[in-house]
Amino acid sequence: MVRRVAESENPFRIGGAVSGRHFTDRVDERRRIERALTTPQAHLIVFGPRRMGKTSTLRVVQEDLANKGRHVIMADLSTASALSDMTNRILQAAVRELGRRWQDALPKLIQRLSVKVGLAPDPSGILLPSLDVAMRDAGIDEQRATLAGALDAIEHLAASKRARIGVILDEFQEIHRFGGEQAEAHLRGIVQHHKHVSYVLAGSDERLIGAMTGPRRPFYKLLEPLAFGAMDPDHLARWIEERMGAAGARADGIGARIVTLAEPRTRDVVQLARSTFDVARRFGRATEAEVEEGFRQVVLSEDAPIRALWDALSPLQQKVLRAVAVKSSGLTTRLARRQFGLGDTGPATKAAQTLVSRDVLVKAEREYRFDSPYMRGWVIANALADVGLALPVTHVPY
Numbered sequence: 001m002v003r004r005v006a007e008s009e010n011p012f013r014i015g016g017a018v019s020g021r022h023f024t025d026r027v028d029e030r031r032r033i034e035r036a037l038t039t040p041q042a043h044l045i046v047f048g049p050r051r052m053g054k055t056s057t058l059r060v061v062q063e064d065l066a067n068k069g070r071h072v073i074m075a076d077l078s079t080a081s082a083l084s085d086m087t088n089r090i091l092q093a094a095v096r097e098l099g100r101r102w103q104d105a106l107p108k109l110i111q112r113l114s115v116k117v118g119l120a121p122d123p124s125g126i127l128l129p130s131l132d133v134a135m136r137d138a139g140i141d142e143q144r145a146t147l148a149g150a151l152d153a154i155e156h157l158a159a160s161k162r163a164r165i166g167v168i169l170d171e172f173q174e175i176h177r178f179g180g181e182q183a184e185a186h187l188r189g190i191v192q193h194h195k196h197v198s199y200v201l202a203g204s205d206e207r208l209i210g211a212m213t214g215p216r217r218p219f220y221k222l223l224e225p226l227a228f229g230a231m232d233p234d235h236l237a238r239w240i241e242e243r244m245g246a247a248g249a250r251a252d253g254i255g256a257r258i259v260t261l262a263e264p265r266t267r268d269v270v271q272l273a274r275s276t277f278d279v280a281r282r283f284g285r286a287t288e289a290e291v292e293e294g295f296r297q298v299v300l301s302e303d304a305p306i307r308a309l310w311d312a313l314s315p316l317q318q319k320v321l322r323a324v325a326v327k328s329s330g331l332t333t334r335l336a337r338r339q340f341g342l343g344d345t346g347p348a349t350k351a352a353q354t355l356v357s358r359d360v361l362v363k364a365e366r367e368y369r370f371d372s373p374y375m376r377g378w379v380i381a382n383a384l385a386d387v388g389l390a391l392p393v394t395h396v397p398y
Contacts, residue, residue: 011243012274017059037166046202048228051265078171083143112153158196173203185218230264251286299377325379
């Protein structure tokens, strides 16, 4: 007899930062971040690939410290198109966090700025500041000065309250787009002179961050590094099974299968767990068949963006992806070049390197892998037949 799970909430959440029961582990990383945010003049840089859960971890630490009466501002700079956008994000995050405890936070922050600032309520009714729109067309030096003024205003407010404030700048490396090394040097100059504000800078562009923190660059030796890698697979597998079981879908032994299919990015793994639960809830249990169908459903849901990316690639790049979907190493062997029509070694290698630079593939030592397990599944399901191959959509080539 098939037992259906009641229409309860899916125990897995994706999209945006997660916290509470939707978050797990990262104990060591949380401890390091919390220590940095509460230590005088501490400077920590948190870096790692996208979809690993950095932002969620930072948000959880912010919430933990808030519950302890600490002040932490977290500004997401990922969508900024100008330095003035970054300043707006920082000011608005400061008002949201500090305004709840200090009623004079908003006027004190504004009065320290030397530019015109407007106020507008957000959907919850909180008045948030924003720079005059003319600032977006101002010269880069003026925009830098305003960014410095915003961070200096937070430092001044902390000093006046005899408090310590932690500031998290998520995707901080975007500042490089607005002035290169000069912009980096300017931010370093601000950060290193603040005595009442501790900084955690976070980002996912590992190549750029590696350059920004390298020798002869402004951030060299200023930031304590915290590499943010994959979560412990055994812990993640157990957590998936526990969450499914608590929601009414018995899931003995399939957590490891989910992790294997979608690793190493935490979000990808949780996305597969979520899809698997949606399939399994009809039967009250999750087996490998439900995992495979869950994987297939995610691939189908991402068909449009993946197909658009595929169509924009060159024929040789498409051939490389077919080869990597089947086997992640030996791309330049005679057998692989003949089977997938890769031609000479040089152009094939260059095509693979281009795909790495575009974040379609990642490379570790001599092995290529797809950045997204679901693009790998899409290539297997849709593009291998072109060369007379058929594999399960859940084929893992490594």
